[in-house]
Amino acid sequence: MKPQRAKKFRRAGVAAVLAAVLAFGVSSSSWAYWSASATLPAVPLVAAVPTPSNFTCTSIPGGLLNIPPPYVRLNWEAASPATGWTYQVVLRTDTQEAVLTTTSARSYDVKGNLLSGVTGTLAIVVNALLTGSSQVYVEVRAIQTSSGWVSDPTVGHQIALSGGLLGGLLGGLRCAP
The missing domain is CATH 1.20.5 (Single alpha-helices involved in coiled-coils or other helix-helix interfaces)
Known part of the structure; x- marks a missing residue:
């Protein structure tokens, strides 16, 4: 062949x-x-923005006769990595939410009482607390400055009028237990 x-x-x-x-x-x-069969590792398509950690609420006492009035100091640790973030301090009730400030600092003092002319977002606190219609919480969110992505909020800390109704009229705010 x-x-x-x-x-x-x-x-x-x-x-x-x-x-x-x-x-x-x-x-x-x-x-x-x-043929072959294998499981591919899952890769997230969107990275999560880390929530600020160790969020604390501290009641700062007022001076003699509540002048200056008591207020609330909020502190938190930076999202990781420590640079490239700003933070929103948010006031929240059952029905409302308002941004108190956007800052690059890792602490913020929430101050106010009715006699000192509370307006804007602090009016939400005073109104909710005076009417007893809602609890008021403060939270912090991290914002990545390069992308604008926003983290989930921290666990909220409840705040209240210092010394009840009269204390709220004259005296300011405190962290609720």
């Missing part, structure tokens, strides 16, 4: 075997040699 002719028979034989496999299918055991 000539070498040319042997090549034709070989090609024809390979083609016949391939046609038979395609026509009749491949057994599952022989298919295992041609």
Whole structure:
């Protein structure tokens, strides 16, 4: 047999075997040699912005006769890495939310009473606390300065009028137990 002719028979034989496999299918055991199964690691498509940690609320006592009045000091640790963040201090009730400030600092003093002319967002606190309609919480969110992405809020700290209604009129705010 000539070498040319042997090549034709070989090609024809390979083609016949391939046609038979395609026509009749491949057994599952022989298919295992041609396939594989593996679980790929899950990669998040969106990175989460870390929440500020160790968020604390400290009641700062007032002076003699509550002048200056008591107030609330909030502190938190930086989101990781420590640079590239600003922080929103948020006041929240059951029905309202307001940003008190946006700052690069890691502490903020919440001050105010009715006689000193509470307006804007602190009016939410005083109104909610005086009417007893809602509890008031302060929270902090980290904002990544390069992207503008915002973290979930910290666990909120409840604040209250210092010394009840009269204390709130004259005296300011405190961290609630």
